[in-house]
Amino acid sequence: MKKRQRLVIIGGGLAAIALVEELLKLNADGLDITMFGAERHGTYNRVLLSQVLTGEKTLNDIMLHDKDWFRERGVDFRAGAKVMEIKRRSRVVVAEDGSKTSYDKAVIATGALPYMPKISGIEKQGVVSFRNIDDCNRIRAIAGKGAKAIVLGGGILGLEAAYALKTMGLNVTIVHIAERLMERQLDNTGAGFLREALESLGIGVLLKRETTEVLGDEKAAGVRFKDNTIQEAGLVVVSTGIVPNTALAGASGIYCERGIVVSDTMQTYDPAVYAVGECTEHRGRCFGLVGPVFEQARVLADHIAGQSRLTFKPSPSSARLKIPGIELYSAGNIDEDPRVEAIEYIDRAIRVYKKILISENSIRGVILYGETSSAPGLFTLMAGKEDISQKRRSLLYQQACAPGREIDVDAMPDSAIICGCNGITKGAIKEAIRDKGLFSVEEIKAETKAASSCGGCLKLVEAILEASLGANFQGINRPAGICPCTQYSKDDIIKNIKELGLTSVAEVMEVMGWEKVGCDICRPAINYYLLMANPRDAIDDLSSRLVNERMHANIQNDSTFSVVPRLYGGVISAKELKRIADVSEKYGARLVKITGGQRIAVIGIKKEDLTSVWRDLGMNSGYAYGKALRTVKTCVGDSHCRYGTQDSLGLGIEMEKRFEGLWMPAKLKLSASGCPRNCSESGIKDIGIVGVTGAWDILVGGCGGIELKAGQKIATVKTKEDVMDIVAAFIQLYREDADYGERTFKWVERKGFNNIKNIILDEKTRLGLIARLNEASGAVKEPWKERVGKTASQHGIGP
Numbered sequence: 001m002k003k004r005q006r007l008v009i010i011g012g013g014l015a016a017i018a019l020v021e022e023l024l025k026l027n028a029d030g031l032d033i034t035m036f037g038a039e040r041h042g043t044y045n046r047v048l049l050s051q052v053l054t055g056e057k058t059l060n061d062i063m064l065h066d067k068d069w070f071r072e073r074g075v076d077f078r079a080g081a082k083v084m085e086i087k088r089r090s091r092v093v094v095a096e097d098g099s100k101t102s103y104d105k106a107v108i109a110t111g112a113l114p115y116m117p118k119i120s121g122i123e124k125q126g127v128v129s130f131r132n133i134d135d136c137n138r139i140r141a142i143a144g145k146g147a148k149a150i151v152l153g154g155g156i157l158g159l160e161a162a163y164a165l166k167t168m169g170l171n172v173t174i175v176h177i178a179e180r181l182m183e184r185q186l187d188n189t190g191a192g193f194l195r196e197a198l199e200s201l202g203i204g205v206l207l208k209r210e211t212t213e214v215l216g217d218e219k220a221a222g223v224r225f226k227d228n229t230i231q232e233a234g235l236v237v238v239s240t241g242i243v244p245n246t247a248l249a250g251a252s253g254i255y256c257e258r259g260i261v262v263s264d265t266m267q268t269y270d271p272a273v274y275a276v277g278e279c280t281e282h283r284g285r286c287f288g289l290v291g292p293v294f295e296q297a298r299v300l301a302d303h304i305a306g307q308s309r310l311t312f313k314p315s316p317s318s319a320r321l322k323i324p325g326i327e328l329y330s331a332g333n334i335d336e337d338p339r340v341e342a343i344e345y346i347d348r349a350i351r352v353y354k355k356i357l358i359s360e361n362s363i364r365g366v367i368l369y370g371e372t373s374s375a376p377g378l379f380t381l382m383a384g385k386e387d388i389s390q391k392r393r394s395l396l397y398q399q400a401c402a403p404g405r406e407i408d409v410d411a412m413p414d415s416a417i418i419c420g421c422n423g424i425t426k427g428a429i430k431e432a433i434r435d436k437g438l439f440s441v442e443e444i445k446a447e448t449k450a451a452s453s454c455g456g457c458l459k460l461v462e463a464i465l466e467a468s469l470g471a472n473f474q475g476i477n478r479p480a481g482i483c484p485c486t487q488y489s490k491d492d493i494i495k496n497i498k499e500l501g502l503t504s505v506a507e508v509m510e511v512m513g514w515e516k517v518g519c520d521i522c523r524p525a526i527n528y529y530l531l532m533a534n535p536r537d538a539i540d541d542l543s544s545r546l547v548n549e550r551m552h553a554n555i556q557n558d559s560t561f562s563v564v565p566r567l568y569g570g571v572i573s574a575k576e577l578k579r580i581a582d583v584s585e586k587y588g589a590r591l592v593k594i595t596g597g598q599r600i601a602v603i604g605i606k607k608e609d610l611t612s613v614w615r616d617l618g619m620n621s622g623y624a625y626g627k628a629l630r631t632v633k634t635c636v637g638d639s640h641c642r643y644g645t646q647d648s649l650g651l652g653i654e655m656e657k658r659f660e661g662l663w664m665p666a667k668l669k670l671s672a673s674g675c676p677r678n679c680s681e682s683g684i685k686d687i688g689i690v691g692v693t694g695a696w697d698i699l700v701g702g703c704g705g706i707e708l709k710a711g712q713k714i715a716t717v718k719t720k721e722d723v724m725d726i727v728a729a730f731i732q733l734y735r736e737d738a739d740y741g742e743r744t745f746k747w748v749e750r751k752g753f754n755n756i757k758n759i760i761l762d763e764k765t766r767l768g769l770i771a772r773l774n775e776a777s778g779a780v781k782e783p784w785k786e787r788v789g790k791t792a793s794q795h796g797i798g799p
Contacts, residue, residue: 004030004031004032005030005031005032005104005105006031006032006034006102006103006104006105007023007031007032007033007034007103007104007105007106007107007304008034008035008036008093008101008103008105008106008107009033009034009035009036009106009107009109010036010083010086010093010106010107010108010109010110010248011035011036011037011038011107011108011109011110011111011277011279012035012036012037012038012039012042012043012077012079013037013043013046013109013111013277014045014046014047014064014277014290014293014294015109015111015276015277015278015293015294015296015297016035016037016043016107016109016276016277017043017064017065018293018294018297018298019107019109019276019297019300019301020033020035020075021297022297022298022300022301022302023301023304023305024073025301026301026302026305026307031304032074032076033074033075033076034075034076034078034101034103035070035075035076035077035078036078036081036082036083036093036095037077037078037079037080037081038080038081038082038083038110039079039080039132039133039134040079040080041059041079041133042063042065042066042067042077042079043063043064043065043077043079044059044062044063044064044133045062045063045064046062046131046132047290048061048062049062049130049131049132049133049135049136050157050160050161050163050164050322051164051322052133052136052764053130053136053139053140053161053164053165053168054164054167054168054768055168055764055765055767055768055769055771055772056768058762058764058765059133059764060762067079078095081095081096081097081099082095082096083095083096083248084096084248085248085251085252086106086108086248086249086252086254086273087252088252088253088254088270088272088273090102091103091104091106091272093106103272104272105272105273105274105304106272106273106274107273107274107275107276107300107304108248108249108254108260108268108273108274108275108276108279109275109276109277109279110245110246110247110248110249110277110279111245111277111278111279112242112243112244112245112278112279112288113131113242113243113244113245114129114130114131114238114239114240114241114242114243115240115241115242115243116129116238116240117152117211117238117240119211119212119213119214119223120212120213120214121213121214121215121216121220122214122238124214124216124218124219124220125218125219125220126142126216126219126220126234126235126236127214127220127236127238128142128235128236128237128238129237129238129239130157130158130161130237130238130239131242139165139235139237140168140764140767142234142235143165143168143170143235144170144234145168145169145170145771146169146170146171147170147171147234147235148170148171148173148222148232148233148234148235149165149170149171149172149173149233149234149235149236149237150172150173150174150175150222150223150231150233150235150236150237151165151172151173151174151175151237151239152175152211152223152236152237152238152239152240153174153175153176153238153239153240153241154174154175154176154178154180154181154182154183154205154207155182155184155239155240155241156182156185156319156321157239158174158176158237158239158240159174159181159182159194159198159321159323160321160322160323161237161239162174162198162203162237163198163201163203163323163324165235165237166201166202166203168771169771169775170235171204172202172203172204173203173204173205173206173231173233174198174203174204174205174206175206175209175211175223175225175231176205176206176207176208176209177208177209177210177211177240178207178208179207179208180192180195180207181194181195181198181205181207182194182321182330184334185319185330185334185367186328186330186334186367186369187334187336187355187367189346189353189355190328190330190353190355190367190369193351193353193369193370194321194326194328194369195207196351197325197326197351198326201323201325206231209225209226209227210225210226211223211224211225211226212224212225212226214236215230215232219234220233220234220235220236221233221234223236242278242288243258244256244258244259244260244278244279244280244281244286245278245279246259246260246279249268249275249279254268254269254270254273254275255268255269256281257281258281258286259275259278259279259280259281259286260275260279260280260281261280261281261282262274262275262276262280262281262282264282264299264311264312264313265299265300265303265308265310265311265312266280266296266299266300266303266312267303274300274303274304276293276296276297276300277293277296277297278293280296282296282312282314285314287314287317289317289318289319290417291315291317291318291417292314292315292317294417294425295312295314295315295417296312298310299311299312315383316331316332316333316379316382316383317331317332318330318331318332318366318375318379319331320372324495324498324499325498325499325500325501327368327369327370327371327372328368328369328372329366329367329368329369329372329375330365330366330367330368331365331366331375331378331379331382332357332363332364332365332366332382333357333364333365334355334357334365334366334367335365337359339359340357340358340359340364340365341357341358341359342355342356342357342358343355343356343358343392343395343396344356345396347370350370351369351370352369352370352371353367353368353369353370354367354368354369354371354374354396355367355368356378356395356396358388358392361387361388361389362381362382362385362386362387362388363378363381363382363386363388363395364382365382366378366379366382373459374396376409376412376460378395379416380412380413380416381395383413383416384413409426409460409463409464409467410467412426413426414426414427414430418450418457418460418461418464419448419449419450419451419457419461424448424449424450426464428448428450429444429448429450429461429464429465429468430464430468432444432447432448433464433465433468433469434468438465439465439469440465441458441461441462441465444461444465482521482522482525482739482740483519483521483522483525484519484521485514485518485519485521485522486512486514486522488512490525490529490739490740492512493508493512493525493526493529494529494532494533496508496511496512497529497530497533497534498533498534501534501537502530502534503530503534503537503538503539504530504538504539504541505518505523505526505527505530505541505544506541508526508530509526518544520546523541523543523544524544524545524546524740525740525741526544527540527541527544527545528627528663528665528740529740531663531776532663532735532736532776535775535776535778536775548625548626549625549626549627551607551610551625552610552614552621552623552625552626553605553610553625554601554624554625556603556604558604559607560590560603560604560605560606560607561605561606561607561610562601562602562603562604562605562624563583563601563602563605563610563613563614563617564595564599564600564601564602564621564622564624564625565580565599565600565617565619565620565621565622566599566619566620566621566622566623566656566660567598567599567600567622568632568652568653568656568657569598569632569634569649569652569653569656569672570597570598570599570631570633570634571649571653572600576619579616579617579618579619580592580600580602580617582616583602583613583616583617584602586616587602587605587606587609587612587613588604589602589603589604589605590603590604591603591604595624597622597624597630597631597633597669598631598633598634599622599624599631601624620660623660623661626663626667627663627664627665627666627667627740627741628660628661628662628663628664628667628668629656629659629660629661629662629664629668629670630667630668630669631656631669631670632652632653632655632656632670632671632672633652633669633670633671633672633680633681633685634648634649634651634652634653634671634672634673634680635648635649635672635673635674635675635679635680636648636649636674637649637650637651637672637674637691638674638691641674641675643674643675643677644674644675644691645674645675645691645692645693645694646674646675646691646692646696647674647691647720648672648673648674648680648689648691649672649674650720651672651689651696651720651723652670652671652672652680652689654720654724655670655672655689655723655724655727656670658724658728658777659727659728659731659777661777662731662735662773662776662777663735664731664734664735665734665735665738665739665740665741665742665747666738666740666741666742666743666744667743668686668687668731668734668744669685669686670685670686670687670688670689670727671685671687671688671689672688672689672691673688673689673690673691674691675690675691675692676690676691676692678690681704682699682702682711683699683702683710683711684702684703684704684708684709684710684711685699685702685704685711686700686701686702686703686743686744686745687699687700687711687727687730687731687744688700688702688711689723689727692716694718695716695717695718696716696717696718696720696722696723697713697715697716698713698714698715698716698717698723698726698727699711699712699713699714700712700714700730700744700748700753700756701744701745701747701748701749701753702744702745703743703744703745707745709745712748712753714726714730714753714756714757714760714761715757715760715761725766725770726760726766728769728770728773728774729760729765729766729769729770729773730756730760731773732769732770732772732773732776733756733759733760733769734747735773735776736769736772737751
């Protein structure tokens, strides 16, 4: 019986995982694979770190594979186990804990380290690199809303880090030593457009600045430049490049220059040791983008599996900037050379710039800014070194496609990387479609991970699906439009609002091409999505609100209105009670009613008296009419009730004051009960809090209306602060994810209670949700008292 080969992989990053995946595809059954990952977190996609920093994604979202995945495939993966030594004579690797593992073949995939420039004071607190999950945690711990931050480095990772910090509420400045941003991928024109876009987002840019010192005592307070000018900041993020991590290889006597020197089959000078990824140097070149790294993994897997058909020949690499609203693509060599021809198109008014660099009738470089749909076709021509002498006139336009196709994927080789985030090739997607019988993009995402990360390759994946299915292709199953006026879904609208910074209903309709003026379904929905997605700048469009929300009062069957002021926790003072009585008499109210939500409704107020009524009451609106927080129903709790175990009254008032004024997808009712007797009916509220001995149970997704639904327990916590955090996170997730008009119990059923629970209980995700809710709360305005009178005169209000 043939002896199984022992393969040790040192590293747990993208290169190491890609190698394992490629080996498994080749059915390398004769291998016993042991994999060492220095990071305790396991294997994750560092390409998406900026989205983790902002809270858009969690560590779980960017994990490549969990422990079960490795175990099921017979791979011994040891996370948090750093290899300290390779004993090449005895073919043994020694881990940090002293354990020894023998190998027949070893692969070094130690990646790269952040380059830390020689700047005085760079070791101070508040100076952080941006390379891994721990860096994200450090940055989040230091960052405070409104604080000043500097990002040293104007490359792709630095720009994405700057945008992430900006979305977290920091005042951010990018400091770059070169004369233009992304100088390896852009020329002066493209970089100029990029700088303008970043500055329009509120991100400062300082070019040609050499940093010489980090100011401050123990903590960073700013930086000093070579010209002796100073920029203040309490957070300095260093993103000035990477250097191959050759420490282990060098200490083990493996030949290194800038990186670990490898052959065309990724073999080092020791025939039993290979290297792959950012730690390598091949024919004088090191690699920092994912495309070449994945190609190296394919070559090495082919060699280790004994097929030995492939050799590494670096293809042109490409890069996209993952900042919403900025369309930027660069590929190949864009260095200026008098012997290189350039075809250019520029429209400064709409900020579109396209440039193709040509040498010996082949494309050698591409820059696209503002419109990047032709990128796949141009990259294919460049990678294949195709003669383009007869295509020059059409190069800057979309490549010719099959009838009805938006992108010509037929011309792309199967080796072309479609999903840069996960290294998925066209061939891998075609194979999955064919062998697994896939018919949808969602199935492709689940099977291959393509288009499951940043989403930049979604159109390419759709095009491959269409080309593969042929006559069986039934079109992409996109979400239906929010109303008959439009084909656009909620997600389409929110994406455009965020990426384009849209601020009004009219602007959304104009930019997205509404063919009609809208209806009473889409206009209120757009208005809500604006206020939710762009709380600081959105313009609340009264004409897009229903009558009750416009008037801050409920219209009755006789065209008069009921006015319901807010009573926090159902508590009212004698003065407020007297004012309500006086207003009721003064304006001839037909009825004064104690509502089911522990408030007092003054019913029968004429439209023309609404402004005066609110002025005389001098109380906040109870939003008894709108898609917002209605009430927080309470019992008196342990301050007055002999059965009470917790201060439900105080908690209820605190919750109501925190969340009032926030617009929701639908009406939201809360409750706080001081003991399990549940006098305030917490079990049938959107969110119900029940006091138990020493703790609080939090229930969500209840309803006491037409459909009776019991809430489900999402958490039990000890303190009021924990209650507020869980409730805030749940509310913000509901605000962001639910459809307009969708009650929480419907949303919980659709999204899945366990999914929601996992999201809320993940600490990092919860903190991101709370931060976004706090931002929205800070933007809440109360101009409704003044609006009511104006609205009544400007709009015809009737039953």
